[in-house]
Amino acid sequence: MAPGLMVNLMGHTGTGLILEHPTGITYVNQAGGNYCLQPSCEGIFVPWANDIEGDSPKLISAELALSDLPWEIASSKMTPADADRVDAVLRAEPEFQGIRVDRDRLAESYEAWVHVVIEPSHRLGDAVYGVAPFPRTAVLVWTNSD
Numbered sequence: 001m002a003p004g005l006m007v008n009l010m011g012h013t014g015t016g017l018i019l020e021h022p023t024g025i026t027y028v029n030q031a032g033g034n035y036c037l038q039p040s041c042e043g044i045f046v047p048w049a050n051d052i053e054g055d056s057p058k059l060i061s062a063e064l065a066l067s068d069l070p071w072e073i074a075s076s077k078m079t080p081a082d083a084d085r086v087d088a089v090l091r092a093e094p095e096f097q098g099i100r101v102d103r104d105r106l107a108e109s110y111e112a113w114v115h116v117v118i119e120p121s122h123r124l125g126d127a128v129y130g131v132a133p134f135p136r137t138a139v140l141v142w143t144n145s146d
Contacts, residue, residue: 007045009141014050014061017099017116017124018043018139019131030144031113033071039113041139046128049095062096063142065089071111071145078109086114086140098122102137112144 004024009016018027021043028040051060069085078086083101090096098119105115118124120134 004042006040009045010144012047012141013063013143014047014059015063015066015140015142016045016047017118018045018141019128020137020139021131029113029141030146032110033144034146035110036144036146037110037113039108039110043138044128044131046124048124049093062089062093065092066142067145078106078114080106095123099140112142114140116140
């Protein structure tokens with residue numbers, strides 16, 4: 001069997017969600033800050049909650065707040081404290097209401113690559129059809145800070 005498609009998200013600006021789903025398309029992103037990890041996930045990529053403002057475009061995205069978080073530098077893996085900070089950013093953003101860090105997958109989560117759970121109350125089901133049932137898992141991605 002021929003290998004599936006692979007899409008490199010390292011050039012993507014803003015936040016996005018990779019909905020875990022058997023599509024034959026695998027997404028990879030640079031993650032983990034200076035660790036420069038290359039995690040991947042098969043699924044459906046949905047750019048989420050990004051906009052620009054003004055004549056000289058200024059990015060409006062949760063990526064800005066997520067990138068400003070003080071990530072633990074002793075390990076590339078996400079800590080419970082990191083997860084608390086990410087959850088606080090998500091709660092503060094209306095477009096991310098109903099998305100939370102998947103605490104069972106912290107060992108697979110890093111800066112710019114965070115496993116999340118999307119609750120039934122989230123608006124994603126209004127934007128992407130056929131992704132039910134909820135809750136469902138996804139990976140929240142943004143530009144790595146390295």
